[in-house]
Amino acid sequence: MQDRQEYISQVVVTAEQMRDIEGRIFAAKMPVAALMEKVAGLIFRRIQVIIPPYPIPDQGKSRVGILVGPGHNGGDALVVARELHFRGYEVRIYSAFSKLKELTSQHLHYAQSLGIPCYQELTQLSDCDFFIDGLFGLGLEKAIANPIASTINQINNWHKPIISIDLPSGLHTDTGEVLGTAIRATYTFCLGLWKLGFLQDQALDYIGKAELIDFDIPLADVQAVLQDAPQIKRITKATALSTLPLPRPPVTHKYKEGHLLLICGSRRYAGGAILTALGARASGVGMLSIAVPESLKQLLVSHLPEALIIGCPETETGAIAHLQLPEKTDLSSFNAIACGPGLTKDATSIVEQVITSDRSLVLDADGLNILAQLGTIPTLKKRQAATVLTPHTGEFQRLFHDIADPKEDRVKAVQSAAMQTGAVVLLKGARTAISNPQGFVWINPESTPALARGGSGDVLTGLLGGLLAQAATKQIAVEDIVATAAWWHSQAGILAAQERTELGVDALTLTQYLMKVVSN
Numbered sequence: 001m002q003d004r005q006e007y008i009s010q011v012v013v014t015a016e017q018m019r020d021i022e023g024r025i026f027a028a029k030m031p032v033a034a035l036m037e038k039v040a041g042l043i044f045r046r047i048q049v050i051i052p053p054y055p056i057p058d059q060g061k062s063r064v065g066i067l068v069g070p071g072h073n074g075g076d077a078l079v080v081a082r083e084l085h086f087r088g089y090e091v092r093i094y095s096a097f098s099k100l101k102e103l104t105s106q107h108l109h110y111a112q113s114l115g116i117p118c119y120q121e122l123t124q125l126s127d128c129d130f131f132i133d134g135l136f137g138l139g140l141e142k143a144i145a146n147p148i149a150s151t152i153n154q155i156n157n158w159h160k161p162i163i164s165i166d167l168p169s170g171l172h173t174d175t176g177e178v179l180g181t182a183i184r185a186t187y188t189f190c191l192g193l194w195k196l197g198f199l200q201d202q203a204l205d206y207i208g209k210a211e212l213i214d215f216d217i218p219l220a221d222v223q224a225v226l227q228d229a230p231q232i233k234r235i236t237k238a239t240a241l242s243t244l245p246l247p248r249p250p251v252t253h254k255y256k257e258g259h260l261l262l263i264c265g266s267r268r269y270a271g272g273a274i275l276t277a278l279g280a281r282a283s284g285v286g287m288l289s290i291a292v293p294e295s296l297k298q299l300l301v302s303h304l305p306e307a308l309i310i311g312c313p314e315t316e317t318g319a320i321a322h323l324q325l326p327e328k329t330d331l332s333s334f335n336a337i338a339c340g341p342g343l344t345k346d347a348t349s350i351v352e353q354v355i356t357s358d359r360s361l362v363l364d365a366d367g368l369n370i371l372a373q374l375g376t377i378p379t380l381k382k383r384q385a386a387t388v389l390t391p392h393t394g395e396f397q398r399l400f401h402d403i404a405d406p407k408e409d410r411v412k413a414v415q416s417a418a419m420q421t422g423a424v425v426l427l428k429g430a431r432t433a434i435s436n437p438q439g440f441v442w443i444n445p446e447s448t449p450a451l452a453r454g455g456s457g458d459v460l461t462g463l464l465g466g467l468l469a470q471a472a473t474k475q476i477a478v479e480d481i482v483a484t485a486a487w488w489h490s491q492a493g494i495l496a497a498q499e500r501t502e503l504g505v506d507a508l509t510l511t512q513y514l515m516k517v518v519s520n
């Protein structure tokens with residue numbers, strides 16, 4: 001049972017894949033009406049818990065408005081309406097479509113025969129306490145036009161709780177884009193399997209609290225449909241913990257537990273170097289070397305007494321002019337290199353140098369900006385070791401403006417970028433997406449706006465670099481390590497925000513919560 005839950009919590013499907021899975025269930029002779037009854041029963045039981053029929057004693061019944069669309073999303077809503085009616089809710093139906101699918105139409109007739117009122121005017125529902133949105137689900141084909149568009153806008157303006165079935169009506173199932181207009185749900189019950197749209201940043205304002213309703217889709221059908229397609233998966237606690245370098249072997253030494261070289265900081269951005277280094281420290285990396293401009297050396301020593309601080313010659317502007325590694329050391333002495341935070345755009349030669357190395361490399365922040373300036377993206381494909389790029393949307397657009405637009409479809413964009421560069425690309429956002437060059441994608445399904453704060457990305461770069469260095473001798477896919485870093489970072493943010501509010505998660509504090517996430 002646990003296995004099913006874990007598997008289901010990782011799976012992400014497109015509308016087309018969901019239709020194919022559904023098709024297999026119906027081909028095996030599950031009656032459509034029976035499936036609708038089952039799904040709606042599960043939804044209705046959840047609704048009863050969230051909003052009871054008599055929320056306040058002696059103050060009457062809960063009044064619920066049911067928004068019914070022409071397809072089976074509307075059918076689901078009508079079954080829910082019927083059950084709520086029997087359980088004591090005061091139910092009103094809004095149905096303004098002249099043509100309904102057969103099953104939906106039958107449920108409407110039956111609901112009306114029970115005495116549930118049905119209206120074509122929304123105003124008749126204005127005093128409802130909450131709404132069930134069954135206008136459109138998977139079957140939305142085009143932008144919603146008037147009069148339905150103005151109905152949706154009107155309901156949103158009432159600011160009452162709305163529970164959407166399968167998807168907030170108006171959202172594109174895959175891209176999460178608003179087609180015309182969309183319901184702003186308080187809760188959304190995603191049916192059966194997570195749809196891709198739930199993991200796209202642009203949908204989040206509309207989805208509210210998302211919950212998966214598992215209605216026992218046979219896993220064999222899911223596997224049959226997903227087999228050859230480039231897979232998209234949600235990162236879970238179990239997937240993340242499985243790649244952590246824990247527990248350590250009893251007999252080991254510091255160089256066996258990874259040697260990371262950080263290249264970061266400038267006279268202007270000294271703090272970024274400290275935060276990156278503290279992120280790396282939290283990864284548990286065996287040995288940490290940090291290359292900074294000479295003038296930052298003492299500062300870094302005082303913050304990280306355990307690290308080897310390499311002072312480098314500076315440009316006039318206080319950026320690293322070139323790497324000056326200690327005697328008998330070259331870039332191949334390290335298991336991984338993480339380069340970028342706080343460099344400024346003057347550290348060009350550093351980026352040129354690390355790209356040509358044969359070590360696993362993370363490029364972030366100014367490392368990416370310099371890369372964009374150099375226009376050397378095609379040369380990344382020639383690298384012998386793994387490359388990880390960690391842009392936010394702005395950096396992504398500067399790097400990949402002629403490939404894909406993350407504002408339209410972040411998942412497609414990150415896949416194109418990874419394929420083009422041969423790198424693992426992590427596109428930062430509320431739902432960070434990570435693609436490998438073959439188009440396999442991990443999406444981080446949980447985060448917090450508390451992390452939208454200066455320095456929080458620097459912490460991620462250090463953490464990721466430290467994990468990559470430790471994994472160097474292990475057979476773990478790079479994208480899996482990147483996913484673990486993203487999960488660990490966001491969970492630390494969530495934990496810190498729970499204890500300190502969303503305003504209390506400065507980047508330094510964040511580094512102090514990293515260990516708490518995995519020691520809990």
Ligand SMILES: NC(=O)C1=CN([C@@H]2O[C@H](COP(=O)(O)OP(=O)(O)OC[C@H]3O[C@@H](n4cnc5c(N)ncnc54)[C@H](O)[C@@H]3O)[C@@H](O)[C@H]2O)[C@H](O)CC1
Binds near residue numbers: 039074075145
């Ligand atoms: N996936 C499952 O296993 C189950 C899904 N169920 C529910 O069924 C819907 C999908 O039903 P479907 O009838 O295919 O689609 P919709 O209800 O979303 O609506 C299609 C309907 O709407 C018309 N239409 C599409 N776009 C527009 C538009 N912009 N303006 C006006 N009309 C539009 C279209 O022509 C169709 O008539 C799924 O989401 C679940 O809620 C099952 O009940 C359980 C199993």
Ligand SMILES: [K+]
Binds near residue numbers: 135164166167
């Ligand atoms: K809906």
